[in-house]
Amino acid sequence: MENTELREALQSLKSTKVRMTPQRHAILEFLFNCESHPTADDIYKSLEDQFPNMSVATVYNNLRVFKEAGLVRELTYGDSSSRFDSNTSDHYHVICDECGKIVDFHYPGLDEVETLAEHVAGFKVRNHRMEVYGTCPDCRSGQQH
């Protein structure tokens, strides 16, 4: 079965003036088919067999294009590189402090947080972000750091 969200993303790009190139398609496809939250370098390395001559700048450029189109979200943590998430629906992340694993989870109704922040700080609030940190099951049981 094909990936519906990928098709919608391609459609959405076609409706703007964004050209579809093989590299662009491959990056988008990789993002929408992968379960994890890859870095730009992960994507670059995963596609080097398919595109031996692709530049890392192409990956960054296209991730910016996708971000601006609202198709992917950039996740920034303290250490090193950004990660990219093709799931742009509202959800949060649980992150393992030891191995960096990221697990999605849903939690309803934090709209009131935004409302409170609006009142307290006088901001026009657009969105929010939340992460929970801890130790994942694998790192808890094994010592396989």
Next chain:
Amino acid sequence: MENTELREALQSLKSTKVRMTPQRHAILEFLFNCESHPTADDIYKSLEDQFPNMSVATVYNNLRVFKEAGLVRELTYGDSSSRFDSNTSDHYHVICDECGKIVDFHYPGLDEVETLAEHVAGFKVRNHRMEVYGTCPDCRSGQQH
């Protein structure tokens, strides 16, 4: 009036094997007296009159020491540098997308988020982080980007 939290922080460092140096004291004092959330470079620049020969590595080293001692918290956002917060009590931040201003706010009772994440993901949860993004009053009214 002196800063109580600074005194406690100094005391807490003294109780470990961390030596007190003039640079270290100045960095800590700056952090605890400043209302904002400075970057390492902000700190470096603010102290260059006092310590013309201080190395930027010294700032980073000491921020790490303070972080490990639980005296400051590192805040990482997408763009550029980390920011450091001497307020280690539980609170959240409202961040202006346009000018980067950061305002603290409190919101009670997100413990259940941690509990849910524990169950959903099987993690041993340690803490969480939340930020609200929007436009601050200044950027809303004026066009002074």
Next chain:
DNA sequence: TTATTAAATAATAATGTTTATAATCAGTAT
């Protein structure tokens, strides 16, 4: 007070991610 020693500093180089630049290339329209 002086000596000792482990730790901190300064200066610098190195690392790693991301962005900027310039030349080339591909597709589309004229």
Next chain:
DNA sequence: ATACTGATTATAAACATTATTATTTAATAA
């Protein structure tokens, strides 16, 4: 065919942060 627009590649540059190493210093005890 030619010109135009935007994408890609290759490379250099920018930037924050960390590592390295020689030198200096704070804490401790003789």
